[in-house]
Amino acid sequence: MSELFAAGEARAASVGREAGGCAAEAACFADGEKGSFAGRIANVARATKETDIELALNLDGTGVTDVETGVPFFDHMLDAFGRHGLFDLTVRAKGDIEVDAHHTVEDVGIVLGQAFAQALGDKRGIVRFGSSYVPMDEALVLAACDLSGRGQLHYAVDLPIEIIGTFDTTLAKEFMIALATNAGVTLHIRSLSGENSHHIIEAAFKACGRALCDATRINPRIAGVLPSTKGSL
Template sequence: MGREAEIVRSTNETSVEVWLDLDGSGRTEVTTGVPFFDHMLDALGRHALLDLRVRAEGDLAVDAHHTVEDVGIVLGQAIDRALATRERIRRFGSAAVPMDEALVLAAVDISGRGQLHYAVDLPIEIIGTFDTTLAKEFFVALATNAGMTLHVRSLAGENAHHIVEAAFKAVARALKEACELDPRAVGVPSTKGALGDASKA
């Protein structure tokens, strides 16, 4: 069995199912009811080379906040589970991704200490029907539940669509690198001898 995981989470606000394979080829199947967010999750899976299936239903009559955040929670939990003991992973990854005038840097440390450091300037608050503040909420939930330190920083950009999409693609590329197996490595890449909570594997 490969590095795969499936997580199902249901609350009074949302129902979310995520399946992923860290060693996939970027095949995605995403349905959240939030079109721009579906587009971003598709980009995340494709550029991280995750095989990714996301199905979410939420209280969109209120707004998309609970749906976006809860998908981040469940996707983070699935990454955490699929990484298992973290043996032989590269652990660190970074990428600077341009999209036309936009340029976004992302860096990942699969440290077991879930946290987000986010400095992304966006000129507008809405892309289609998507509240751009929800991008940060997604990354907070993702980083916290995957047990990774995640830095996302915009270096240039005027178009909010380009900036947010570059952010998702940069995180994807950094995550891909950090999760990759290093053929030269032995054991866990930490002086502590452990990363995250191996009991979740």
């Protein structure tokens, strides 16, 4: 892994111990007898003929992001996802954007999903479920998730226009499919109102980040216990 991501891992471990909000429970156990959750970090790299991606994720961060994908609107959405989910997220992606942004957006979703799966480990002690309503001016979006191990997306988002800057708005769904599938998350996203596509998509990314923040946090009442009646996730 590159020096960039080695440095990102060290920073992630440091800020994770100081995090508040959704990371508070993890901080509670940083030095406790129940075990350490300071290591809920992941570094993932993926290279194909279409894209070359490196990504670092800290579940117990403070929302520090550093994103470069070559697709400005997508960078903005990933920044919103990390900041509002309180995930520390570093992304470096190079793709065939001279064709279009499809491969880059989808493959970042794949790598981010893999990072979530890696950072969650065996999922012991997690809350598992999360949901969030996020308003953005006239737009209102709901995201709800279950870290079930059964990756699937249920997406009902109405978008008035097809292009925002250089970003094809249909790619928001492609990203969410890749994220849910590779993270093993059942993810529902629904737009309840909205007229501006920028507002709707941004509310969706923020809501997704906040829902995952809730679902991935450590529940101190079940530290070390898997939240499943069947004993596996």
